[in-house]
Amino acid sequence: MNQSKEKDAEIGKDFFLQLHRITERLAKRHEISIDRSVDYLLAGSLFTAAHVYGLSIDDTVEVVQEIAESVQQDDLPSDTRH
DSSP: HHHHHHHHHHHHHHHHHHHHHHHHHHHHHTOOHHHHHHHHHHHHHHHHHHHHHOOOOOHHHHHHHHHHHHHHHSSOOGGGGG
């Protein structure tokens, strides 16, 4: 594995762990299920990405699909994909 993939895996794992903690914390704070909290996380991430990219939601969904396909094809350690 080259340095870039190792760094990507490290960053991905850190984001996963932090987002997981935030999602659980917000579910408790707002007294909602973890599933509902994840719904808010996904929607918020999508809207944030659309804003940052300057794209429509539909175009942003296409970008997300491309990213998901890329991650699935990558040879990243399994503990960075959950």
